[in-house]
């Protein structure tokens with residue numbers, strides 16, 4: 001392989017490694033917890049329902065308001081979940 005070809009190969013490898021690091025960073029930081037569409041489930045005022053306890057692994061339970069509600073309302077999700085439609089919003093207190 002010519003030195004030009006090996007330089008290109010090295011540049012491509014560095015590019016792919018940088019993309020992998022970026023994808024890992026996005027996956028680790030772009031969670032429902034900080035997504036603009038996440039609403040934590042809280043007990044309704046006057047309701048006898050108690051506030052749900054956070055799951056020890058998945059955290060706070062909530063709903064994703066990214067799209068219109070379906071038959072059973074908005075999809076249920078945990079603060080630690082994520083999807084490709086993440087949009088940065090306010091972190092939960």
Ligand code: SF4
Pocket residue numbers: 030031032035036037038063064065066077081082083084085086087
């Ligand atoms: S499922 Fe996706 S769009 Fe919905 S709150 Fe989580 S990251 Fe945001």
